[in-house]
Amino acid sequence: MTTTAPPPFLFHQGTLPLLVSMPHAGTYVPPELAARFTSDARQVPDTDWHMERLYAFAKGMGASILVATHSRYVVDLNRPPDGASLYPGQSVTGLCPTDTFDDTPIYGGGERPDDAEIAARREAVWMPYHAQLSTELERLRAVHGVAVLWDAHSIRSVLPRFFEGKLPDLNLGTASGESCDPALAQELLQIAEAAEGYSAVLNGRFKGGYITRHYGQPGHGVHAVQLEMTQCSYMQEVLPFDYLPEVAEKVQPHLRQMLAAAVAFAQARSTRSNHKQGL
16 A cells, blocks of 8 residues: 655645644654654654644634644754754754654664755755745735744653653743744733643743744744643643543633734734834
């Protein structure tokens, strides 16, 4: 049986000045690559599971949605193309990871992709995703005068490799204040902190990855925010990684409120920009 590879991304164009990016939602691994993985790695446990389902309401709101199809084990769309570390001095995974979040090997026999293979994956998957992301942000900025990029992520709540204890549930990142207007960041933090039953932080352990840092340019009308959520807030954190609708329904109103605040911020800026131009 021949497996047909999916395109590098799925995209829905919306009507609002909001793009929701899901760079780690993909699970596809080409069969010839999966054959080189360990049995544990073939389960792609470090996926940001069920992002499309969790954020399904965003499409109804009018947001543009960009979703990765390939696993981060193939190529990590939220890493710089040169593979530079986002958190120098701290434990991180790379552009084409060779180990899991549990610090176990992805490849059997100590194998790792060479430079040519990394370049091929970057060209086939990384570049198309970023080309679409950049194109849509430019379109939104041209139409509305301003755009908000919401980079949607999730992670297991306890991962000793990366942080001590349990991670806060709602981890907002704005590249230490550089990727979006501080007023928007504070409004989002207030919403997250007011969410009963959930803990929240701004620019804590997760300040935003490559996407947030690269595309967030408030001075040019693009405001980028990353939200790293604990997976226990909406799903089962261990195999089979099931989505838990009754759990997810409790956090979704808070996500919706944050996205609505981002849209309102962008629309206010868009109106202000139009007035300045006499439109």
